[in-house]
Amino acid sequence: MPFFIYMKNKNFQPIQEIGFSSLIDKISEYDGKENKDIINGIGDDASVLSIDATRALCTTTEIFLEGVHFDLTYHPLHHLGYKIVTAAVSDIYAMNCVPDQILTSIAIPNKYSVQMIEQLYQGVDAACKDYNCQLTGGDTTASHQILAVSVTATGIAQKDKIIYRNTAAIDDAICVTGDLGGALAGLRILMREKEHWKNSDNQQFQPDLQEYEYVVKRQLLPSARLDFVKDISQSEIVPTAMLDLTQGLLADCKQLAVKSGNGAELFTPAVPISLDTRKVADEMKEDVDKYAFYGGEDFEMLFTLNKDHVEKFAEVFDDFVVIGRMTQDKNKFIINTGEGESIEIDL
Amino acid sequence: MPFFIYMKNKNFQPIQEIGFSSLIDKISEYDGKENKDIINGIGDDASVLSIDATRALCTTTEIFLEGVHFDLTYHPLHHLGYKIVTAAVSDIYAMNCVPDQILTSIAIPNKYSVQMIEQLYQGVDAACKDYNCQLTGGDTTASHQILAVSVTATGIAQKDKIIYRNTAAIDDAICVTGDLGGALAGLRILMREKEHWKNSDNQQFQPDLQEYEYVVKRQLLPSARLDFVKDISQSEIVPTAMLDLTQGLLADCKQLAVKSGNGAELFTPAVPISLDTRKVADEMKEDVDKYAFYGGEDFEMLFTLNKDHVEKFAEVFDDFVVIGRMTQDKNKFIINTGEGESIEIDL
Numbered sequence: 185m186p187f188f189i190y191m192k193n194k195n196f197q198p199i200q201e202i203g204f205s206s207l208i209d210k211i212s213e214y215d216g217k218e219n220k221d222i223i224n225g226i227g228d229d230a231s232v233l234s235i236d237a238t239r240a241l242c243t244t245t246e247i248f249l250e251g252v253h254f255d256l257t258y259h260p261l262h263h264l265g266y267k268i269v270t271a272a273v274s275d276i277y278a279m280n281c282v283p284d285q286i287l288t289s290i291a292i293p294n295k296y297s298v299q300m301i302e303q304l305y306q307g308v309d310a311a312c313k314d315y316n317c318q319l320t321g322g323d324t325t326a327s328h329q330i331l332a333v334s335v336t337a338t339g340i341a342q343k344d345k346i347i348y349r350n351t352a353a354i355d356d357a358i359c360v361t362g363d364l365g366g367a368l369a370g371l372r373i374l375m376r377e378k379e380h381w382k383n384s385d386n387q388q389f390q391p392d393l394q395e396y397e398y399v400v401k402r403q404l405l406p407s408a409r410l411d412f413v414k415d416i417s418q419s420e421i422v423p424t425a426m427l428d429l430t431q432g433l434l435a436d437c438k439q440l441a442v443k444s445g446n447g448a449e450l451f452t453p454a455v456p457i458s459l460d461t462r463k464v465a466d467e468m469k470e471d472v473d474k475y476a477f478y479g480g481e482d483f484e485m486l487f488t489l490n491k492d493h494v495e496k497f498a499e500v501f502d503d504f505v506v507i508g509r510m511t512q513d514k515n516k517f518i519i520n521t522g523e524g525e526s527i528e529i530d531l
Numbered sequence: 532m533p534f535f536i537y538m539k540n541k542n543f544q545p546i547q548e549i550g551f552s553s554l555i556d557k558i559s560e561y562d563g564k565e566n567k568d569i570i571n572g573i574g575d576d577a578s579v580l581s582i583d584a585t586r587a588l589c590t591t592t593e594i595f596l597e598g599v600h601f602d603l604t605y606h607p608l609h610h611l612g613y614k615i616v617t618a619a620v621s622d623i624y625a626m627n628c629v630p631d632q633i634l635t636s637i638a639i640p641n642k643y644s645v646q647m648i649e650q651l652y653q654g655v656d657a658a659c660k661d662y663n664c665q666l667t668g669g670d671t672t673a674s675h676q677i678l679a680v681s682v683t684a685t686g687i688a689q690k691d692k693i694i695y696r697n698t699a700a701i702d703d704a705i706c707v708t709g710d711l712g713g714a715l716a717g718l719r720i721l722m723r724e725k726e727h728w729k730n731s732d733n734q735q736f737q738p739d740l741q742e743y744e745y746v747v748k749r750q751l752l753p754s755a756r757l758d759f760v761k762d763i764s765q766s767e768i769v770p771t772a773m774l775d776l777t778q779g780l781l782a783d784c785k786q787l788a789v790k791s792g793n794g795a796e797l798f799t800p801a802v803p804i805s806l807d808t809r810k811v812a813d814e815m816k817e818d819v820d821k822y823a824f825y826g827g828e829d830f831e832m833l834f835t836l837n838k839d840h841v842e843k844f845a846e847v848f849d850d851f852v853v854i855g856r857m858t859q860d861k862n863k864f865i866i867n868t869g870e871g872e873s874i875e876i877d878l
Contacts, residue, residue: 195644195646196644196646197644197645197646198641198644198645199639199641199643199644199645199648200641201645202645204671204672204673207645207648207671208671210645210648210649210652211648211649211652211666211671214649214652214653214655214656214666215656215659215665215666215667216633216655216656216658216659216660216662216664216665216666217659217660217663217664217665218665219631219632219663219664219665221631222631222632222665222667224667225665225666225667225668226666226667226668226669227668228668230668231632231634231667231668233631233632233667233685235582235586235588235687236583239582241582241588241685243590243632243634243667243668243683243685244634244668245592245634245635245636245668245669245670245681245683246636246670247594247636247637247638247670247672247679247681249638249674249675249679251675252638252672252673252674252675253672284566284568284569284580285566285569285578285580285590286563287578287590287591287592287683288592289592289593289594289681290594291594291596291599291679292546294545294546294547296546297542297543297544297545297546298544298545298546298548298549298554298557299542299543299544301546301554301557301558302557302558302561305557305558305561306561308561308563309561309562309563311563312562312563312564313563313564316564316566317563317564317566318562318563318564318565318566318569318572319558319561319562319563319572319573320562320569320571320572320573320578320580320590321572321573321574321575321577321578321590321591321592322573322592323592323593323594323681324551324554324555324558325551325594325599325600326551326599327596327599328596328598328599329676329677330676330677332594332596332638332679333594334592334594334636334670334681336590336592336634336683338580338588338590338685340582
């Protein structure tokens with residue numbers, strides 16, 4: 185058995201050359217033994233496994249690394265604990281299912297104390313309570329340099345209530361809950377203040393983040409839309425397709441269109457952006473639309489409705505707006521800026 | 532909201548001061564909202580969630596970091612992919628359940644090519660096929676420096692067939708499948724050869740590992756004991772308690788004793804160790820018992836049987852030996868060396 189010296193690989197194709205989306209397509213080919221009970225495998229917010237004639241299990245998992253997905257210079261550990269649970273339950277909500285249990289795997293470097301790990305789990309605990317689920321297990325291990333956490337969530341739903349991302353029909357209205365771009369605006373502020381702190385002579389320097397409270401909270405302590413899923417359960421009208429907004433509006437809309445086999449058109453002026461987010465973009469001299477388009481982690485819901493049912497749906501749940509429509513031109517994603525301009529992106 | 536400067540924490544209690552086992556006990560206090568359907572939460576190989584009157588869902592998750600849990604200098608990526616699936620399914624087998632699905636989360640640094648990630652997933656695919664399960668999803672994201680992978684497995688079992696680790700009775704025989712210490716022996720050889728390679732002028736240096744094939748395979752490409760779980764399903768006699776051997780025999784036996792509320796006595800001479808493993812220990816001038824006692828990742832099963840049922844069980848499955856017994860002295864773990872010596876460890 186030869187040593188495997190990976191840096192000498194001759195045909196090195198960087199992942200950025202094909203992108204994560206194509207990489208996932210490739211990975212999907214290595215999916216082991218087909219199981220007749222798997223209703224939905226790789227490619228949605230969660231997997232769906234039939235457990236009896238009427239019910240199915242939804243399962244999701246996510247991973248978070250220090251220095252990549254979070255920065256502990258400004259991310260309090262209990263907020264981080266809350267956020268990782270939010271990310272996992274949001275995936276289950278995006279299937280129109282509610283989670284029962286959370287499992288976490290954690291790899292901990294020496295620089296973390298017992299108390300710090302307890303703080304992280306206080307956040308996990310608080311989130312599990314808010315989202316009505318129990319922490320039931322996981323893996324606890326050592327790490328050399330960085331903290332790494334993965335989180336798994338499972339929930340059980342009626343099969344006919346599960347909402348997938350690949351079922352949006354032509355002419356359906358594309359909708360989003362809440363407002364977008366806030367998480368990225370918060371990140372921009374935190375990164376700016378971190379720079380100030382690093383360059384400050386005064387090591388006790390503490391930025392005043394009060395005026396940015398909304399966006400900072402969107403970044404550090406986001407909420408998953410349990411209220412939306414609860415309201416759907418009371419509604420005659422339900423979304424025709426759904427996913428949660430974690431990659432950014434454009435990437436997630438592309439997913440919706442490609443998976444559903446249709447095209448999509450977005451009306452930029454309709455995209456909901458809070459005044460707080462706009463203020464940050466102004467301060468940073470940046471285009472606020474880009475925060476909404478490319479910023480991820482807002483944990484809002486992106487969903488479609490039959491266009492004739494939008495008003496009726498709004499009687500049950502009203503924290504959403506229509507931002508576009510599904511089209512029949514399945515190779516095109518059109519961004520209509522509302523100023524007579526429109527940008528076409530090939531899907 | 533103040534910046535959180537974690538390195539300045541005043542009451543820094545290192546985790547090694549209390550150990551991972553105590554840390555897990557602390558984490559268990561932060562387990563969110565109690566769910567009446569959770570039959571078994573934190574503390575066994577997998578969580579157990581009731582899904583109907585007779586069946587339950589078993590779920591497990593594990594995390595693996597480059598440089599901590601694997602070294603890609605000598606770990607071929609397809610073997611690594613196989614091993615991470617083995618680790619997860621082994622946890623499900625340890626509940627006497629078989630997994631239906633696997634989910635993986637992966638964080639990938641720039642230094643990995645598309646082909647390398649495909650190799651990893653070829654291993655995942657092969658393992659899923661061998662263990663009869665389907666890869667159904669996960670998370671794919673970027674990383675800065677190290678490859679990190681987490682894996683989740685779920686399976687559904689009849690509630691009355693699930694075997695826990697906390698149900699070993701006094702006088703039960705403690706048994707293990709296969710042989711122990713091989714994975715650590717393999718690791719010792721690979722680390723030695725890596726040193727040779729690093730110190731070699733010839734960058735093409737390839738160690739000859741043929742004579743160590745058995746132990747190297749135990750480290751790089753271990754198997755989970757599906758055969759054992761299959762045979763149990765055919766047997767009238769079943770284990771009274773069970774877990775998989777991943778932390779090392781002593782740590783895992785302690786778990787069995789503490790969780791079951793009993794003491795345990797091990798007979799060192801009975802611990803099964805292969806000739807290949809002994810040969811490595813001899814070469815390294817090390818005590819081979821320590822390989823079995825402290826080496827983990829053998830993925831063998833540690834289980835207990837009513838002492839009067841051992842022979843009958845062996846008619847169905849015979850790749851195991853009795854290495855000790857459960858005792859009533861619940862504060863004591865006795866290591867009987869068979870040479871008139873015995874070591875007592877407080878539990």
